[in-house]
Amino acid sequence: MLLAVDAGNTNVVFALVDGGDIRARWRIATDPRRTGDEYAVWLTALLGLEGLDRKAVDKVIISTVVPRALHNLEVLSTKYFGVDPLIAGRDPVGWGMDLDVDEPQNLGADRAVNAIAAHALHPGDLVIVDFGTASTFDWVDYRGAYKGGIIAPGINLSLDALVNAAAKLPRIAIEAPATDSVIGRNTVDQMNIGIYWGYVAMIEGLVARMKTEIGRPAKVIATGGLAVLFEQHTNVFDAIEPDLTLRGLAMLAERVKG
Secondary structure, eight states, X not given: OEEEEEEOSSXXXXXXXXXXXXXEEEEEEOOTTXXXXXXXXXXXXXXHHTTOOGGGOOEEEEEESOHHHHHHHHHIIIIIIOSOOEETTSTTSOOOSOBOSSOGGGSOHHHHHHHHHHHHHSOSEEEEEEESSEEEEEEEOTTSOEEEEEEEEOHHHHHHHHHHHOTTOOOOOOOOOSSSOOOOSSHHHHHHHHHHHHHHHHHHHHHHHHHHHHOSOEEEXXXXXXXXXXXXXXXXXXXXXXXXXXXXXXXXXXXXXX
């Protein structure tokens, strides 16, 4: 069984993949100081809740955008699962696609993995919108080449900046407003409108501009935890793929036999 690990700026997501199907998934806050031993205690307990032993895992693949977290995840794999982990983007797990950008070496592993999975799942040109710590918009052409994209502040990051910089503004939960009105009658409603509808407008506007520049029909694929929240009030998405990164990691691992 494969253990796929996606280490992002906010969370590290672990998933058990069996025959291409995601059997279980867990997440823990990203902390580069967390040791392989700490990961092992936490993960062993969760495996036990699924009725599984560590010995069920015979392959590990890791994707990370937090370089300092990689070493301890490698220790987790070698010490507790007895396997040398595959690292997404490194031999023998190269991307296997054309990175048609100025600085291909600087492309985040999560974005490359998303591109691989999206191209495998959907034909034609694609715009991939990933809602994470940053919100990213990526273009993958019909041949599967990565052509570039956009990096914008994530919605939680934007809200944190607003609350931290304005002393009288309260911390609010991010949720869809109760009505479609964009004129709030109190501070909390006005903040919710600004954050939520402002973000919807940004998504729709950037996707429209990307489609115009691409010049061909492009399918919009959304992933990340907040994709479903925005799906309620915009028709810009053609498909929601909540496990896009994990599925891409499974596809990469499948290329490496043994």
